[in-house]
Amino acid sequence: xxxxxxxxxxxxxxxxxxxLRAEYLQPHDSPWIVGFSGGKDSTLLLHLVVECLLTxxxxxxxxxxxxxxxxxxxxxxxxxxxxxxxxTQLRDNIDALRIPVEVVxxxxxxxxxxxxxxxxxxxxxxxxxxxxCTDRMKIRPTSRFxxxxxxxxxxxxxxxxxxxxxxxxxxxxxxxHSDAAGGxxxxxxxxxxxxxxxxxxxxxxxxxxxALTNNRPPWGGTYRDVRTLYKNALGGECPFVVSNDDAPSxxxxxxxxxxxxxxxVEKDSSIESLIAAGHEDLLPLADFRNRLKAVSxxxxxxxxxxxxxxxxxxxxxxxxRRTLLEELLAIQNETGxxxxxxxxxxxxxxxxxxxxxxxxxxxxxxxxxxxxxxxxSSAA
Numbered sequence: 001x002x003x004x005x006x007x008x009x010x011x012x013x014x015x016x017x018x019x020l021r022a023e024y025l026q027p028h029d030s031p032w033i034v035g036f037s038g039g040k041d042s043t044l045l046l047h048l049v050v051e052c053l054l055t056x057x058x059x060x061x062x063x064x065x066x067x068x069x070x071x072x073x074x075x076x077x078x079x080x081x082x083x084x085x086x087x088t089q090l091r092d093n094i095d096a097l098r099i100p101v102e103v104v105x106x107x108x109x110x111x112x113x114x115x116x117x118x119x120x121x122x123x124x125x126x127x128x129x130x131x132x133c134t135d136r137m138k139i140r141p142t143s144r145f146x147x148x149x150x151x152x153x154x155x156x157x158x159x160x161x162x163x164x165x166x167x168x169x170x171x172x173x174x175x176x177h178s179d180a181a182g183g184x185x186x187x188x189x190x191x192x193x194x195x196x197x198x199x200x201x202x203x204x205x206x207x208x209x210x211a212l213t214n215n216r217p218p219w220g221g222t223y224r225d226v227r228t229l230y231k232n233a234l235g236g237e238c239p240f241v242v243s244n245d246d247a248p249s250x251x252x253x254x255x256x257x258x259x260x261x262x263x264x265v266e267k268d269s270s271i272e273s274l275i276a277a278g279h280e281d282l283l284p285l286a287d288f289r290n291r292l293k294a295v296s297x298x299x300x301x302x303x304x305x306x307x308x309x310x311x312x313x314x315x316x317x318x319x320x321r322r323t324l325l326e327e328l329l330a331i332q333n334e335t336g337x338x339x340x341x342x343x344x345x346x347x348x349x350x351x352x353x354x355x356x357x358x359x360x361x362x363x364x365x366x367x368x369x370x371x372x373x374x375x376x377s378s379a380a
Contacts, residue, residue, distance in 0.1 A: 004210045016199050020052040030155040031064040037239050038083035041161035050218045053099040061100050070106045072137040074114045079257045093219040106141035115344045119325050120351030122315025124296035125263040138241050150193040159197045165204050190243040232277035233257040233270045260285045263293040284331045
């Protein structure tokens with residue numbers, strides 16, 4: 001671990017706690033929405049928020065706080081188990097802590113899930129130029145929840161565990177928003193009525209780990225699993241995102257744990273590291289992820305007509321979609337993991353029927369057009 005000046009860290013944490021408390025006690029009732037991805041940064045943010053609430057007198061804990069975690073439905077099983085465990089522990093202890101916290105899980109709509117898009121509509125596996133997954137599976141679900149809260153309260157404050165030291169791009173973004181706002185809150189670029197609050201933005205990676213290592217969760221347990229997960233997965237998490245500005249974080253060159261189906265990266269070092277660390281049950285998932293990528297990149301597995309009816313490399317063929325679904329269901333039976341829900345399987349097959357009907361209509365329209373040209377020529 002990188003050497004950390006403990007005295008400096010304690011001063012920073014004290015300032016963050018003071019800032020959190022001051023913002024919470026502001027004379028308005030705009031709810032707090034805490035973005036929780038399950039990684040080290042959002043875990044420390046969650047820790048500090050709960051600590052803050054515990055320092056506020058019970059009769060002053062009037063502002064609602066939502067801990068929002070998005071499940072894409074194709075998260076790494078190891079990572080999702082870890083996140084579920086932490087949130088369950090928090091949820092089970094909220095009443096005892098007497099804090100106004102609600103744990104919220106967001107998901108993509110069934111018709112916008114990864115499998116309905118890929119196996120149903122035939123979208124090729126996501127890549128850097130066609131990253132359709134982030135918007136449907138991450139941004140839209142959380143954005144819907146945020147809009148609901150703004151509709152109810154007029155405004156909402158979104159707390160994010162972003163840090164300037166993560167990257168030069170992140171640092172510039174944080175500085176730009178801070179300069180524009182001139183205070184601790186900055187307006188969200190995509191959501192009217194939403195203010196962004198980034199309390200841990202000035203902490204370094206070493207300071208985050210030091211803070212977690214030397215503290216226990218206020219809701220019980222330890223942070224040992226967080227350290228183990230990072231060690232075994234070789235890196236970081238795909239972060240909590242609520243706009244397209246954040247999307248490049250998914251599929252970056254660094255090793256990250258997130259969706260086991262992620263084909264935006266050329267090689268999934270994270271899942272390979274987890275397998276090497278003893279999670280051999282992930283091997284069929286890693287192989288199928290590579291299969292998705294290979295099939296999507298094979299022109300023979302793609303329609304020669306796009307979904308808009310124009311010529312070009314289009315969706316996966318029906319044969320490719322059927323084969324991939326059969327293979328996925330076989331892996332599900334083999335591993336005992338629910339990789340695709342019964343509802344998704346039904347929606348996939350319903351989409352096939354819709355697409356086949358549309359293809360038949362196009363063929364009939366072509367035949368009719370040819371016949372009309374022949375009749376016109378004969379009449380002339």
